[in-house]
Amino acid sequence: xxxxxxxxxxxxxxxxxxxxxxxxxxxxxxxxAFGGTHAITRYDDIAPILKNxxxxxxxxxxxxxxxxxxxxxxxxxxxRAQNNLIASDPPQHTRLRTLVSKAFxxxxxxxxxxxxxxxxxxxxxxxxxxxxxxxMAELAVPLPVIVISExxxxxxxxxxxxxxxSDHVVQTVALSQGxxxxxxxxxxxxQLHAYLEETIERRRxxxxxxxxxxxxxxxxxxxxxxxxxxxxxxxxxxxxxxxTNLLGNALVSLLRAPSELARLQATPTLVPSAIxxxxxxxxxxxxxxxxxxxxxxIAGHPIPExxxxxxVLAAANRDPRRFKEPERFDITRExxxxxxxxxxxxxxxxxxxxxxxxxxxxxxxxxRVRQLAFASGQEHDIDWxxxxxxxxxxxxxxxxxRCPSPLPK
Numbered sequence: 043x044x045x046x047x048x049x050x051x052x053x054x055x056x057x058x059x060x061x062x063x064x065x066x067x068x069x070x071x072x073x074x075a076f077g078g079t080h081a082i083t084r085y086d087d088i089a090p091i092l093k094n095x096x097x098x099x100x101x102x103x104x105x106x107x108x109x110x111x112x113x114x115x116x117x118x119x120x121x122r123a124q125n126n127l128i129a130s131d132p133p134q135h136t137r138l139r140t141l142v143s144k145a146f147x148x149x150x151x152x153x154x155x156x157x158x159x160x161x162x163x164x165x166x167x168x169x170x171x172x173x174x175x176x177x178m179a180e181l182a183v184p185l186p187v188i189v190i191s192e193x194x195x196x197x198x199x200x201x202x203x204x205x206x207x208s209d210h211v212v213q214t215v216a217l218s219q220g221x222x223x224x225x226x227x228x229x230x231x232x233q234l235h236a237y238l239e240e241t242i243e244r245r246r247x248x249x250x251x252x253x254x255x256x257x258x259x260x261x262x263x264x265x266x267x268x269x270x271x272x273x274x275x276x277x278x279x280x281x282x283x284x285x286t287n288l289l290g291n292a293l294v295s296l297l298r299a300p301s302e303l304a305r306l307q308a309t310p311t312l313v314p315s316a317i318x319x320x321x322x323x324x325x326x327x328x329x330x331x332x333x334x335x336x337x338x339x340i341a342g343h344p345i346p347e348x349x350x351x352x353x354v355l356a357a358a359n360r361d362p363r364r365f366k367e368p369e370r371f372d373i374t375r376e377x378x379x380x381x382x383x384x385x386x387x388x389x390x391x392x393x394x395x396x397x398x399x400x401x402x403x404x405x406x407x408x409x410r411v412r413q414l415a416f417a418s419g420q421e422h423d424i425d426w427x428x429x430x431x432x433x434x435x436x437x438x439x440x441x442x443x444r445c446p447s448p449l450p451k
Contacts, residue, residue, distance in 0.1 A: 054426055057328070057433075058369070061357035069341035079350040080340075083357035085364040085381070087341050091332060091353060092385035095131045098332040098351065100388060126272055128388070135387060141260050142273060142391060146253065151394045154189065158399055161188050162406045170410060174417050174441040181407070182289040182438070183282075186399055190281030194274065195245070195252025200237070207234040208282045211275060212432065234278075238271045253277065280392040285399045287326030287434025292317065292400060294424065294435060295324050297416055299371040306373055306408065313404045316373040317397055318380065321359075323371050325382035327390075328356040328433050355381045356433070411442035 053060045064071055065083040073079045082088055091098045127138045162185060169180040187205045196204055210230035242258060249255040254274060261270055296303040296316070306312050332351045339345060359380050360368040366377055383390035390396075408414075417439035425436040 054428060055424070057356065057430070058360060061354060061360065064354070065357050065361060070343040070345075073352065076352075077350065079352050080345060081352040081354060082340060083354045083361075084341070085358040085361040088353050088355065088358045088381060089385055091340070091351065092330075092381070092388065095135070095387055097335055097338055099131050099335050100129055100135070100332060101131045127276060127391070132387060137264075139387070139391070141264065142257070142277075146277070146391060148394060150193075150253075151398060154193070154395070155398060155402065157192070158185075158189055158402045159406065161185060162402050166406055166410060170442065170444045173443065174439065177293055177438040177440050178286070178290055178435060179437065181403065182286045182434075185289075185403060186282050186285035186396075189285075189395070189399060190278060193253045193281070194277065195241075195250055195254050203233070203237075204278060205282065206230060207237075208279050211279050212283055234275060235271060238274050239267060242267055242270050242274070277392070280390070281395065283432060283434075284326050284390070284392060284396045287432060288317070288320060288396055288400045289403055290435040290438050291324040291326060291433065292320040292404065293438060293440070295320055295371050297414065297421070297440075302371055302373050303414070306404075310405060310408065312373050313401050313408075314397070315375070316404065317400050318378065319371060319373050319375050320400075321382035322365070322375070322380035323359070324433070325356055325359060325380070326396075326432065326434055327382060327384075328429075329354050329431050330384065355384075410445055412445055414440065414442040417441050 061083060064081065069082070069084050069087055071081040071083075073081055082091065127135065127142060130138060162181075165181050165184060169175045169177070183205065187201050187208075191198070191201045191204055207230045210227045211234070213227055214231075241254060245252075245255045245258045249259065254270075257270055257273055261273075265273070296306065302316070306316050330353045332353060334345055334347055334349045334351065336347045337345070338347075345351075359365070359382060362368050364377070364379070365375075383393040383396075420439040424438070426433060427436055
């Protein structure tokens, strides 16, 4: 498989036929131009890999080890491999995960629902004042930015800074084909690092009821300031990118399946199921990386120690060996088990928050509109970005007629 084929404009717009061709032709593909990285596409191969960190390591694929050449050496100092939640293996990962879980508890997330609903309603009031709007700019982007900023204790006037910083962090690790401009990226990394360093020290002196304060307290005597900066940056990025992409992907999928959209509007209790189907059908995270710690085999193919694996979750989530009619978007699907949030010890820590935000957004949006549709020319001209790790529309112009009757309080 040639890497240029992966990043062709056609495959970036719709990678799923390409994924299907890979998946059905062979279980393992060697990407020679990527240093011998092996692409794995089948569900029954990927799921066991994700559950076996001893053999398939996350530590050896730390973000700072594989930065784009445009920003590599200068940016490397901001990406700490030691005590990195994503790039660690048990038992260190277990200890780190336990620490973060104390600050990012299910109770803390569940308690956010009334506030998330209030934010969503406020954003919808502004968005639906117009018959045509950009769902990404007016709802899918600002909602998670406001939520994660408030959870972390970020001042409202810094939210746009946080979004810009988050976007630039994502660009350094998203395996994008586009050429990066190192100046703004390095500036954002520097500014984010300085802001978090100052904020963490201030929370140590004067704790508040926010996530940064909880992290500082939980990490006392265990993690250094640099580690806490890495943790907070991870929560910032995960709290933005995943929900934004999930919401955009959900609306695209529903609008391309009008019968499912009608079913969802008629039966709002199907919203959680629709979110799970979006995660399977058009997941916000398309791929993950791992590295083998010893010689092994995958589906009978010998894999040497030190081989990097490109785990294509989006291909596994449409594997016909695992899912019935996988190319059909079905919000009442019964065969669950999608891998969009990972699997095993590295299952996405922010998954409950992303699910909650997406559920609230759909529950508040759909009853307020009728005749929801793509704006003229939008359906076949969606900019999906240039990454094979992350997927979501950059812009999404829609039009809708607002329902005249007010919703109950």
